[in-house]
Amino acid sequence: MMQWETVIGLEVHVQLATRSKIFSGASTAFGAEPNSQACAVDLGLPGVLPVLNESAVAMAVQFGLGIDAEIPEVSIFDRKNYFYPDLPKGYQTSQMYHPIVGPGEVEITLDDGDTKRIRVHHAHLEEDAGKSLHEDFHGMTGVDLNRAGTPLLEIVSEPDMRSAKEAAAYLKAIHSIVTYLGISDGNMAEGSMRCDVNVSVRPKGQEAFGTRAEIKNVNSFRFVERAIAFEVERQIELLEDGGKVVQETRLYDPDADETRSMRTKEEANDYRYFPCPDLLPVVLDDAYVDHLRSSLPELPAEKRARFQSELGLSAYDAGVLSATRAMADFFEGVKDVCGDAKLAANWVQGEFAGRLNKEGLEIASSPVSATQLGELVARVKDETINGKAAKQVFAALWDGEGDSADAIIEARGLKQVTDSGAIEAMIDQVIADSPVQVAQYRDAEPDKRGKMIGYFVGQVMKASRGTANPQQVNGLLKEKLDALC
Amino acid sequence: MHDMTLTELARALEAGEFTSRQLTESLLERIKRLDGELNSFISVTAEQALAAADAADAARARGEAGPLTGLPLALKDIFCTEGVRTSCGSKMLDNFIAPYDANVVEKLKTAGTVSLGKTNMDEFAMGSSNENSYYGPVKNPWDLSAVPGGSSGGSAAAVAAGLVPAALGTDTGGSIRQPAAFCGITGLKPTYGRVSRYGMVAYASSLDQAGPMARTAEDCALLLSAIAGHDLRDSTSVARGVPDYCAELGASLSGLKIGLPKEYFGDGLDPAVESAIREAVKVYESLGATVQEVSLPHTHHAIPAYYVIAPAEASSNLSRYDGVRFGHRCDAPHDLEDLYKRSRAEGFGDEVKRRILIGTHTLSEGFFDAYYKKAQQVRRLIRQDFMDAFEEVDVLMGPSTPTPAFDLGANKDPVSMYLQDIYTIAINLAGIPGISVPAGAVDGRPVGLQILGPHFAESQLLNVAHQFQQVTDWHQQRPAFGKENA
Known part of the structure; x- marks a missing residue:
């Protein structure tokens, strides 16, 4: 042939x-x-x-x-x-x-x-x-x-x-x-x-x-x-x-x-x-x-190279984020506000691009601006909110429920709870309300208990309306449950 | 009044001897009475003319009259005029009412002139006898059995017959100078780019140029001052200041170096025309000019080069007349091809079709280099001939045409018709200015002296022509046709 x-x-x-x-x-x-x-x-x-x-x-x-x-x-x-x-x-x-x-x-x-x-x-x-x-x-x-x-x-x-x-x-x-x-x-x-x-x-x-x-x-x-x-x-x-x-x-x-x-x-x-x-x-x-040469903007190839070398993005991320000027400008806008290129890259390509895609919109007609998204990512970075709450804030921003991430966090009380006393109180309540699950936990082989803890974490997060710091919840729960065994 | 020059009319209007309305009415009456026989107008715009005359008189009464206010003239029917048919002498545009004014029309309106109408012409400016008009041939007022020349034959005949004191023409290969010569008037083809082509229906874009046709060089100077100048809508118009051409009339010709191109005095030149031209040159010698023979060695290539370049451009320029948006459309076309073919077959006359075919052929794949490219090379050589000559002399002089006006129907063969333009055509290829002034007559038919100068030497040409008219009276002779007491 x-x-x-x-x-x-x-x-x-x-x-x-x-x-x-x-x-x-x-x-x-x-x-x-x-x-x-x-x-x-x-x-x-x-x-x-x-x-x-x-x-x-x-x-x-x-x-x-x-x-x-x-x-x-x-x-x-x-x-x-x-x-x-x-x-x-x-x-x-x-x-x-x-x-x-x-x-x-x-x-x-x-x-x-x-x-x-x-x-x-x-x-x-x-x-x-x-x-x-x-x-x-x-x-x-x-x-x-x-x-x-x-x-x-x-x-x-x-x-x-x-x-x-x-x-x-x-x-x-x-x-x-x-x-x-x-x-x-x-x-x-x-x-x-x-x-x-x-x-x-x-x-x-x-x-x-x-x-x-x-x-x-x-x-x-x-x-x-x-x-x-x-x-x-x-x-x-x-x-x-x-x-x-x-x-x-x-x-x-x-x-x-x-x-x-x-x-x-x-x-x-x-x-x-x-x-x-x-x-x-x-x-x-x-x-x-x-004169025209001196006023040329940075072009995609240069931008892609800079995203890798200066911002430490992967070749893939740099390629996607430099593919169009609108995308690159948006990404750089988010990055400049939040100060973290990798987090910005994840958010722009993940939640943001996904939503645009779902709605069939161009970046130019996005209801969420780069500044708004940047402020939101900044709150993730400084741990004011956790990832789950951040997604809620993003959806609210998209739907126009507030002008800024901070306003929505405030209005919805999504600020992450890191006060261990408050978290412990919620854990105690969940343990008290879940005798059956506590008994199962206690009876399980120790190597199976890791998986079972998920239920309790979920309950505590629910009780906190998603605001509790998940790492803290995990740690404290494990301590308290193990103490019961 | 109909015998007066523009300059004389301007003075009389200013002195209040008569009003622009009286003048306009008088000329309209003359046109009505005489033009049936002459056929120099395609459209007479009496109503607009009278309104413009009244406006001019009112402006004068307010003390706002300029040098051209209230002066009547006519426009070759190649210039677009808002709200008025612009036919270009063709059935194709018989129904075309232009929605805008050409740049020169705008300028003349602003200057307060009164247009009496649109003059007859060879269809799409293609012709040297005015026999190619859809509206019928124009007659030469000096001899009604003779042609007035072309393509600006209507403008020339109207001025010669005293229907208007001046008119605008256009010149692509001699279309101002040759009819001016045949009709015993003065006609100037300016440097290519001196006058805007915007709104002038294109024949051959790299050669077309509008210019004044009048009874004297002084009148041509007056009109050129009004129509010349850079126009942002015409990229080929030249950004260069416009002098007051009238103010520059009066310089002595003492020491003027005149060149006589030997190629313009060879075979084919009517001996009677030649002797008239040599007499005219003697007049210049008597005014202090010196005369020498020069050579323009590529002259004999001018007609072949022109008949490659002009038809090539024309074939493309005339593609827009397709029956789709304006102009003639055939009845009940059965498909697109039929619409194109019949609209164009019916709308264009023979000479236009001939040139479209020539141009389409010379631009075709496989022929382009041999024809169009070669012709452009020849064009550069012709231009160089003139540049070289102007290193030696100030102006060139020769006959405008090889013979006086020929009889209607005398030149049935297109090539013999093309040869009529032997002395005028090279000037368009070179882009330089040229003027034809009355300089004699043969058997009652006028002879034109052509004077050529380097690019943008209009001032000098007009003065050289003007000085001649100060000491001769050829320009003052009038045909018997239309004489008030005849």
């Missing part, structure tokens, strides 16, 4: 978080009434001209600096000509020959903790098209041009990935870089990040690439993995049956979990690229690039 190797390259389209469009002053906000955010320029009216949005340029350069890419001094916009109803001018303004970001590298982390560097061929700026709406128009098509002219950064990788997992990890790494830089909201559901996947297979050991298929417009991490898995299997099956892979564009259908042919190379458009005569070449001087 022949061994096959998968070769994958990704073209990731990232919607840049500028306030206005790349070549006009219209707003880029998502979800407005159809065609309410399309001005004369976006509509491609006769006589209108594009004017380049400087913040789109700055964001593209920031990305380039974030992946250690070359930033060419001159980049040029070209027109990509084709007809489509949601492409108002009959061409898309893009950068074919002189992109704004040159070759760079992205480090990905695989499941086994290994890292791999994926080369980025280039990244270029372009404008998005509008949307064709096929529903609700009785067999006709509606066109919404709100999205037309939204700035996109297309990041084109080298064919360096060898598995669906690597491709997903690469996409996550790009997502993490752009959200760290704050140049995109990275919201895949709203289409802020989409990708085209180039997939081919070749016999293991062969140097030449196989014929590739391009899967268009895949819009989630999971779909990228599934689309590749399907496509790889399809190509291998085809080749093993003596067939040939055709160079073509395919579409991934998540419902059927398969890819389908859209058009072959022969049917492909000739886009007739040429430099856009309405826009001047973009010339970036060193001072401009240096």
